[in-house]
Amino acid sequence: MEVEPRILCISFSDIQADSRVLRQVRLLAEAGEVTTLCYGSRPPGATHHLEIDSSLPSLPQTPAGVLRLALRRFSAVELEAPAVKQARQLVDGQSFDLIVANEARALPLAHALANGAPVWGDMHEWAPEERAHVLPWRLLVKPYMYSICAKYLPRTTAVTAVNASIAALYTEHFGCPTEVVRNTGPYRELMPAAPVPGRIRLVHSGAAVPGRNLEGTIEAVKALDERFSLDLYLVKARDGGRYWQELRELAAADPRITFHDAVEPDRLPATLNQYDVGVFSLPPQTTNHRLMLPNKFFDFVQARLALVFSPSPETASLMQQHDLGVITEDFSVAALTRALATLSVDDVQRYKANTHRAARALSSAEDEAVTRQVLARLLR
Secondary structure, three states, rough: OOOEEEEEEEEEEEEEHHHHHHHHHHHHHHHHHEEEEEOOOOOOOOOOOEOOOOOOOOOOOOOOHHHHOOOOOOOOOOOOOOHHHHHHHHHOOOOOOEEEEEEEEHHHHHHHHHHOOOOOOOOOOOOHHHHOOOOHHHHHHHHHHHHHHHHHHHHOEEEEEOOOOHHHHHHHHHHHOOEEEEOOOOOOOOOOOOOOOOOOEEEEEEOOOOOHHHHHHHHHHHHOOOEEEEEEEEEEEEOOOOHHHHHHHHOOOOOOEEEEEOHHHHHHHHHHHOOOOEEEEEOOOOOHHHHHHHHHHHHHHHHOOOOEOOOOOHHHHHHHOOOOOEEEOOHHHHHEEEHHOOOOOOHHHHHHHHHHHHHOOOOOOOHHHHHHHHHHHHHH
């Protein structure tokens, strides 16, 4: 009897809320026996699960760690973050045929555990500027992330990223060929929801974390006429929900704005399908913001929504190619308000029909093929 390859999937995220890693685990399970090492409970597809204590940070946020970051002693902290130390203990001498490191912070651990096995670095976005809009992060963590990438990516067997623009950055800066696996989801058998006369139902889904400009979306809707409503499906951040509560307070005076509990990634397109327009405007404070092609874009398409997005090149290109909605003139609240105000019910229905036609092309079939090719190559 042939023994299945043993695959370790490392992700310092709550895996139950991380749709990219959930999709990844499902495909890993086709190729072998999967052990997940992450925050949160065991995901579908994992044979074994090692749960990291969610209170432990995945960066070296201890007094000694911060000092070493400030002194640029990066090698001394690569395996010293509290979550990384616990993760190493949880693995406890096990061996694997492939290790998957999700995002740059997992690369040192993956290479420390590899013992000759190939490492696949799924970098997701551009690691050096993950939260570069936050000053301490920019001063302390950005150089550390760059150092990790420069040290480990050239010796990482396969590297992937969320879109062609970010993949090109990894190749340019670190000399590593980088393949593209977008944040697409599976094709959904849905139809555009019927219009409600005189109403345009806006919706946004995602994480309630500072820097996503959710305040701007709320302010834009408050400035619109009574035709418009906004429903928000937000995953609370690891701040105890403080920012989520701040957003609720900002919207409290407007009964047209409704907050809902977060929905599991697999159920999200069907939940969003009852609305008309998926909306997201993100000023380009970082490279990742400027080059965004997020989960929510593809969730909105599978939900058969019209789209209103800010003018980021990766999303704008797909919107123009398939005529999916309106791209705002710039990243301001005023531009978002104007873009939404121009929408008629007929416009919305036309764009929803276009997303319906584009849904199969913008589903995960192409990206799953890339993942399977990577796995076949690494487990040959």
